[in-house]
Amino acid sequence: MAASRRATVRLWRWRCNPLRRGSDVVEAWVVLLGWVFALVGGLLVGVMAADAVERDAERQRAERRQVPAVLVEDANDRLPERAATDYRVWATVRWAAPDGSTHRDEARVPSKTPAGSKITVWTDKNSEVTAEPLSDGETRVHAILGGVLTGAGAGGVVLCAAWAVRLGMDRRRLAQWAAEWELIDTRKGWKTG
Secondary structure: OOOOOOOOOOOOOOOOOOOOOHHHHHHHHHHHHHHHHHHHHHHHHHHHHHHHHHHHHHHHHHHOEEEEEEEOOOEOOOOOOOOOOOOEEEEEEEEEOOOOOEEEEEEEEEOOEOOOOEEEEEEOOOOOEEOOOOOHHHHHHHHHHHHHHHHHHHHHHHHHHHHHHHHHHHHHHHHHHHHHHHHOEOOOOOEOO
């Protein structure tokens, strides 16, 4: 038996064809616009997200500063058996703000540090203890990952919307076909289905 060959007709929804329905053309446009909006929109949203991450990191670098502080209490904590070399615990520290006022807050300090030890903490514009700002390398990684994930998410939302529109069109088309088949009579007067 000879193998049958099937001809693949590409872009059949765009070609002139007597079997092509209006819904086929609309579906082709939905697919095309869905992909275009997903790619272009995802790219734009991703670039905007990466830029927002970089601006936020720059703002943090501008607002945060290192200040010398004094440990108010002993940083006693039982070290776990498998502690990292930089194991830190929460302890109360005291520091002077640029305006001369004294502040107290908890900060993470090395374990077993005695009271009165001098340490360095990061503070924000309100003179509250905060985390160290992101380095240039960390900012770059966060911006890239944030941009890629946000862009992919935005593109995915657009593609899901296009898929939902196509699904609705398929359901409508099947309902129309069912109604048309109900109208067709067989030779003996029976109805199909």
